[in-house]
Amino acid sequence: MLPEFIQTPLRRAFAGHGITPARAKRAAKKDLVTVADTADLAAGAGAGAGAGRAAVSQPVPEPEAAARLPAPRGHLDMVIRCPDDSVIVVGWALPSGSPLLMVEGAGTTACLTDSFSSYRPDLTGPFGGEFGPMAAYGGFILRLPRQTTAPASVALSLASSGRIIHSVKAEQIGAQPIELARRLFSVDTPPHLLTERFSTTDLPAIAAAMKENERIVETYPVERWQFGEAPVAPATSLIIPLYARWDFVEHQLLAFSRDADILSRCEIIYVVDDPNILPHFLAQARELSELYGVAFTIVWGQVNRGYAGANNLGAGQARGDKLILMNSDVIPDAPGWAATLTDLLDANPGFGVIAPRLMFPDGGIQHAGMAFQWDARLQVWLNDHPLLGLPREADPTVGLSERQAVTGACMVLRRREFEELGRFDTGYLIGDFEDSDLCLKYRERGLLPGYCADVELTHLERQSLRSAGDPGFRQKVTILNAVRHQERWGATIARLAGGGLTSGGLAGGGLAGAGLKGGRLLGQDDGKENRP
Structure with missing residues (x-):
């Protein structure tokens, strides 16, 4: 789990005393490493998040090396019990990744050689x-x-004797996936190890919190208000x-008011997903409906x-045979766009x-x-938008064409198939990759994702992104979701x-390689309003 540039000096340090990390680990398991008690660290030696507050114990791997090997030291900064009864442990221990140290809780132990390292410059001083x-x-x-018996506390201890260096009471975090993610993402890991760390450590814990949160949310009542006379x-x-x-609702209503097909054949459902805006929208909804005649x-x-x-909530309230899923910052440029998309779906049953x-x-x-x-x-695989930012002339597509995936910012689909496929997967944190995940579910069923260049709308894009967290947090959310997406669909x-497209279309290299920007992080620029 440790980077090679950390493992190599560690091997050299042990080798200087005639010990390899593997040998030290075996010796610890066989109780060949003895322990001598020493005094606590001086109170003034502390560095942030508990550095200098831990007790010190002196391992004696070999008599001649005892005087030269520094005593293992460490501190547990955070111990979180997750909804699936697994436990996330965060702290520091020296030597880094030492096989002489272990973490123990409720009878389960883990050696620090199995942990992921994080950068702690605050340890350099003391x-x-x-x-x-x-x-x-x-x-x-x-x-x-996951533990059969949830641990009340977790201890950092010496592998040879079980002597406790530091112990912390486990903190319970239940159905709070975003709070859990913020806590875990505060622990820095080298970028090239993030995918492995997220797969084995963060993702299982956050997924458990999301599942528990969804279970609770499903019990909540759904309210609905009608303004104007719908079809x-x-x-x-x-x-x-x-x-x-x-x-942006008012801009959309203005465009809808000029579209006879929407007025006569479509029901419009605004799903409020933020308690802060509900009273304001409700207060003006009737006036807006009457003003624009929508x-x-x-x-x-x-x-x-x-x-x-x-x-998914909106789909559960819908009556139409077809659904158009649309972001609030997508504005139609001309009437007839909805009819064109739905007619195209009707005429092409091979597209989902x-x-x-x-x-x-x-x-x-x-x-x-x-x-x-x-x-x-x-x-890891990321979602990319070929041709992003280029003028429309850079896109030679005419009519309907297959794509590897399409954005959820505006898409049309059949309600029956959407329901049969289980709607959107709600296992992605905040919002990334649900649209490509859905497209891959359609592919698994034998239905294609399609792109229609003949219909064009304006997308202001990510107007609510600022409320979703700082860029560093958003970047890690994207990586976490990419890991989950890859675990589900990597081979496909x-x-x-x-x-491997069915009908040609836009492959991974873009249209003749033009405009391919490379995988982006920071929310992926996938066109959806990703939000907590």
Whole structure:
């Protein structure tokens, strides 16, 4: 789990005393390493988050080495019990990744060689003299698997004798996946190890919290208000989630008021996904409906459910045979767009979902289909938007064309198939990859994702993103979701990215390689309003 640049000096340090890390670990298990008690660290030697507050114990691997090996030291900064009864342990221990140290809780132990290192420059001052520059890599995070008996506390101890260096009471975090993610993401790990760490440590814990949260949310009542007279039997339901901002609603209503097909055949459902905006929107909803002559429904599910949950809630309230899922910051440029998309879906039963071209207000392309891009540094597949930012002339597509995936910012699909596929997967934190996950579910069923270049809308894109956290947090959310996406669909993605499209279309290299920007983090720029 430790980076090679940390493992190598560690091996040299042990080798200087005639000990390999493996030998020390075996010796510890056989109780060949004895322990001599020493005094506590001086109170003034502490560095942030508990450095200098831990007790010190002196291992004696071999008599001649005893005087030269620094005593193992450490501190537990955070111990979190997760909803699945696994435990996440965060702290620091020196020597970094030492096999002489272990973490124990409820009878389950883990050696620090199985942990992921984190960068802790605060350890250099008090401990750099003893442990050298590698003291800065003494931080760690590890996960103790699900326990039969939930531990009341977790201890950092010496592997040979079980002598406790530091013990901390476990803190329970239940159905709070975002809070759990913020706590875990505060622990830095080298970027090239994040994918492995998230897969084995963060993702299982956060997934358990999300599952528990969803179980609770499903019990909440759903409220709905109708403004204006909607079509009696709508052919299409237009579902628009609202989070953080609702001021774009008026721009949408103005465009809808000029579209005869929407007025006569569509029901409009605004799913409020933010308690802060509900009273303000409700207060003006009737006036807006009468002003623009557009009927719409407001649906409220009591709590924020995120992109996937809000759309799923809207789908559960819909009456139309077809659904158009649309962001609140997507503005139609001309009437007839909805009818064109739904007619295209009717005429092409081999396609399960179709999305239009989306343009930035400055005239650059935001969406012309999505492609999967391999990030060699992170060792994970990311979603990419080929042609992003280029003028529409850079896209030679005419009519309907297959894509590896399409954006959830605006897509049309059949309600029956959407329900049969289980709607959007709600297992992605905040909002990333649900749209490509859905496209891959359609592919698994034998239905294609399609892109229609003949229909064009404006996308202001990510107007609510600022409320979703700082850029560092958002970047880690994207990586976490990418890991989950890859675990579910890795083999299919690799085949598609290698050119395995059914009907040609846009492959991983883009249209003749033009405009491929490479996998992006910071929310992925996938066109959805990703939000907590």
